[in-house]
Amino acid sequence: MAAAKLAHQAFLYDGAEQFAEAMAPLVRAGTERGDKVLVAAKRASTEALREELGSDGATVELHDTLEWHPRPVHRLMAVQRTLAELPRDGRLLALGEPVWTGSAATRREWARYESTINVALADAPLRFICLYDRSELPESILDHGRGTHPEVVEGSVACPCATFESPAEFVRELDAGGGATPGRDHYDIPFSGDHHGFRGMLASLALECGMSADRAEELVLAANEVVTNSVLHGAPPIAARCWVADGDFVCEVSDGGPGVADPFAGWTLPAPGAPGGWGLAVARRICDALEVAGGGGSRVRLYAALRST
Amino acid sequence: MDRASEGAGGLGQGDHACLVCETEAERWGAVEEFARAGLERGERLLYVARAGDEGEAERRLLALDSAGGELIVAPAALAMAYAGGARFDPAERDAAWREQVRAAVGDGFTGLSVAADMAWFNEAGLELGQILDYEHRCTGVIEEMPAAALCLYDRNCFDDRTLARAGHAHPLCRGRGIAPSGMFVSRTMQIAAAGPGALRLSGEVDISNVPSLSSALRSTALGRAAVLLDLAALEFIDVAGMRAIQRTAQGLAAGGGELMVLSPRPLVARMITMMGMDGLVRTEQSI
Numbered sequence: 001m002a003a004a005k006l007a008h009q010a011f012l013y014d015g016a017e018q019f020a021e022a023m024a025p026l027v028r029a030g031t032e033r034g035d036k037v038l039v040a041a042k043r044a045s046t047e048a049l050r051e052e053l054g055s056d057g058a059t060v061e062l063h064d065t066l067e068w069h070p071r072p073v074h075r076l077m078a079v080q081r082t083l084a085e086l087p088r089d090g091r092l093l094a095l096g097e098p099v100w101t102g103s104a105a106t107r108r109e110w111a112r113y114e115s116t117i118n119v120a121l122a123d124a125p126l127r128f129i130c131l132y133d134r135s136e137l138p139e140s141i142l143d144h145g146r147g148t149h150p151e152v153v154e155g156s157v158a159c160p161c162a163t164f165e166s167p168a169e170f171v172r173e174l175d176a177g178g179g180a181t182p183g184r185d186h187y188d189i190p191f192s193g194d195h196h197g198f199r200g201m202l203a204s205l206a207l208e209c210g211m212s213a214d215r216a217e218e219l220v221l222a223a224n225e226v227v228t229n230s231v232l233h234g235a236p237p238i239a240a241r242c243w244v245a246d247g248d249f250v251c252e253v254s255d256g257g258p259g260v261a262d263p264f265a266g267w268t269l270p271a272p273g274a275p276g277g278w279g280l281a282v283a284r285r286i287c288d289a290l291e292v293a294g295g296g297g298s299r300v301r302l303y304a305a306l307r308s309t
Numbered sequence: 310m311d312r313a314s315e316g317a318g319g320l321g322q323g324d325h326a327c328l329v330c331e332t333e334a335e336r337w338g339a340v341e342e343f344a345r346a347g348l349e350r351g352e353r354l355l356y357v358a359r360a361g362d363e364g365e366a367e368r369r370l371l372a373l374d375s376a377g378g379e380l381i382v383a384p385a386a387l388a389m390a391y392a393g394g395a396r397f398d399p400a401e402r403d404a405a406w407r408e409q410v411r412a413a414v415g416d417g418f419t420g421l422s423v424a425a426d427m428a429w430f431n432e433a434g435l436e437l438g439q440i441l442d443y444e445h446r447c448t449g450v451i452e453e454m455p456a457a458a459l460c461l462y463d464r465n466c467f468d469d470r471t472l473a474r475a476g477h478a479h480p481l482c483r484g485r486g487i488a489p490s491g492m493f494v495s496r497t498m499q500i501a502a503a504g505p506g507a508l509r510l511s512g513e514v515d516i517s518n519v520p521s522l523s524s525a526l527r528s529t530a531l532g533r534a535a536v537l538l539d540l541a542a543l544e545f546i547d548v549a550g551m552r553a554i555q556r557t558a559q560g561l562a563a564g565g566g567e568l569m570v571l572s573p574r575p576l577v578a579r580m581i582t583m584m585g586m587d588g589l590v591r592t593e594q595s596i
Contacts, residue, residue: 195515196497199545217576224547228516269585272559278548278584285583 007127008118009158010149011095012142015135020048023095025156026129028056030093037061038082040068040075041097041131065097072098072106072113073267073284076120083124090125097131100141102288103246105303107141108174109289114148115167115174116267129153171263175291178301182243182250189240191227198240199224202251205242209249210306219304222286223251225279226300230255234298248288248303259298266290316483318342319524320459321350322420325444325451327460327479329472336461337369340424343459344370347422348378352457353413357425359463360385360432378418385429397439403446410454420455427475428466437471444478481521500525506533511542514550522550526557534566541572541595551580558589567591 013019019041027049030037039046040063050057069078075096083092098110114130121128132145146152146163147170165173189201199220206216223240230238234257241252266284270277283302284290293299317339320326330336340356347354358366366382373380413421430440444460451458460479462472476482498518503509508529514522530536536557540546558568569591573581581587 195517195547196513199513214575221545221547221576221580224515224545228547228549231516269583272555272585278552282548282580282583 006118006121006124007151007158008121008149009127009129009151009153010132010145010161011129011153012132012134012145015133016042016044016048019045019131019133020052022153022155023049023129024052024056027053027060027093027095030127031056031059033091035091035093036082036086037093037095038079039063039095040065041095042066042133045097045131045133065099066101070099071288072109076113076117076267077269079121079126079128083121083126086125092124092126094126094128095131096128097133100137103248103303103305105246105248105250105289105291105301106305108178108291109303111141111144111148112171112174112291113267114144115165115170116264118148118150118167119264120268168263175263175293178291178293180245182241182245186241186243189242191230191238191240193231195224195227198227202240202242206249206304209244211249211304215304218286219249219251219302222283222290222302222304223253225283226253226302229260229279229300230257230298233257234259244306247306249306250301250303252293252299252301254297254299257298260292260300263292265292316524317459318346319528320457320481321346322352322422322455322457323451324457324481325448325460325479326458326481326483327444327462327476328483329462329464329476331464336426336463339459340366340461341369341373343422343424343457344380345373347457348373348376348380350422351377351419352422352455353416353418353420354378354380355383355409355421355423356381357383357387357423357429358385359426359428362426379416385426385432397433397435397443399439399442399446402443403450406447406450406456407454410450410456414455420457422457422459424459424461426461426463428463431466437474440471440475441478444475448478448480480517498522503537503539506530506535507537507539509539509542510546511544513545514543515545515547516549519547519549519553523553523556526553530557530561530566530568534561534564536561536566536568537571538568539571540574540577543574543577546577546580548580548584551577551584551586555584555586555589558586562589569593571595 013022027037037060039049039060043064046062046064050062053060069075079094086092098114100107117128130145130149132142134142146161147165149161150164151158152161187205189198191198202223203216203220206219227238230253234255236256238255243250266280269281287302288305289303291301293301320343328339344354356366356370363382363384370380370382410421447458450456462475464472498512498514501509506529508525538554561568571593572595573592578592581590581592
C-alpha cells in the first residue's frame, strides 16, 4: 500500500440528489475498505446521502455543516482530532462542505482554510473531498474551490486541477485583496504602551457597536495578542482602527514593522514547548476571521460577527 | 528569609518598585535582599539612607559579599542636595539619574540599582504632584537603561493618600493598604498568598506584569508537588500569562506534581482548552 498522503479534491455538484448519487459509491467503497468515513454537509445533502446509503451508512458519521464546528479553524482541528483517533494504518475519507452563508470575511476565511489544508494535513492518511454546490454558489466561490484543490472529482475519478495555486501564494493574495478599507466611519485607538487602557477603549467601542459582552471580551483578548506581537516583534507606531462591515466588527492592528511572514500563522497550534506562535493561534480560534492585510507595514485584521449566527 | 521582605530579591533591571514598610526589620530585610541580588548581577548598588541612618546602613550593607559589584551608601544629605529644596526640578533629576547609570556602566558594572529611603521627600518639603512627577520620570529612566530601583516609603513618615498615590506611581508596589501583603504587584494585577502553595490572582495579567506572575509562580512551586491558583477574581489574562501557568504546570508534572486552577472565568477555561493545557492542569469551579 502506498504511503499515507493527503488527497485533497473538490467536488462541484448540482443539488442534494446528484451529490448523494455521486458520493454513495465512494462512501461504500471506503467503509468496505475499513476507512473511517466522516461527512459534514448541508442538511439536505446529508439526508439524501443517508437515504441513498440505507443500511450501508450505519458506520458513517454524518453531520450538518452548520452545526459541526462551523468555524474554519475549529473544523480543521476537529478533522485533526479524528485523524489522531484513527487506528494504526487507518485511513479517513472526509466529505466536507464549507459554510458560505456568513459575511464576506468569513467566506475568505473558509477559502483560506481550504488552501491551508494542503499544508496542515499534507502527510495525513486522508482523502478529503470538499463540496461545492454549483446550483447555489456564485462563480467567485467556485473559483476559490478550483484554486485550493490539487484535484477535482469528475464522476468516479479524480483529475488534476489546472487552476490549483500554491497555498502560500493563494493565501497571500487573498489576504492582500482583503476586505474594503473603511470609509469615513471608523474609530482609531492609539496604543502608547498601556495595554489595560487599550483593552478598555476597544471593549467600550465594541459594546457601543452592539456586540454582546461575552463576544467583546473575546475580541479584546484577540486584539490584545496582536498588539503584544507588535510590541515584541514589530515597530512603532502601533495603533488599531475599527469599523463595521457586512455585519462584522473589524479591528485592524497596525505597526511599522515588517509584518507576519508566515501566511498560515495561527492555523496550527504550536508544539507544547514552542516559544512563539501562541498569540495568533488563540486569536484565530477566537475570531470569525483573521487576515494579515497587505500594504506597507504590518496590518492584522480581526473580524467578529456582531450578531452570532 | 524574612517573610515580610519576600520578593525584593526577585527585582531586577527594568523594575521600579515601591515598598511601603511598617517596621525596621521589614525595611532592612528588603534592602539587604535587593542589594545582594544586584551585587550578584555585578551592578553598582547605591543606597540612599535616611538622615541618621548612615551608620546602620554601612554596618549592615558593607558586610554583604560585594561579588562583582560595588556598594555605596549615600547620605540623605546627598539626596537633599540633589533635590535642591524648593527648586526641585524633576527634569533635572531625570538627567542626573541617567548620568549616574551611564557612569556605573562606564566604570565596568552591569548597571545601577538604587534603593532609596524616601523620607527625604518630607524633609525637602516636596508636594505630592512633584513626588508623582519624579517617580514617573524614574520609571522612564529604568525602562530605558540598565537600572533598577526600590523606593522605600515608611508608613510613619507619609499620610495614607500620599502612600497610595506614590505607591501606584510605580509599576510594582507592595504594602498594607496599597497591595495585598506577601509580594510585589503591578498596578493592574494583584497576587496574594492564599495558604501554603496557593496563590490568589486578581485584576489583569498581560505582558506588562507577566514577569511578576512568573516569579511568584516559581517561588510558590519551589519544593512543592501541588500548587493551587485561585482565578475567581481574575478579570483578564493574556496568552503570555497562560504560558507562565503552563510552564509552572509542566515543571510540577515533570516531578509527579500537579497545578490546580480554581474557578476560572469561562473565557479563561476556554483558553486552557484552546492552548492544549487541559491535560496538564486540573480545573475546579469551587472547593
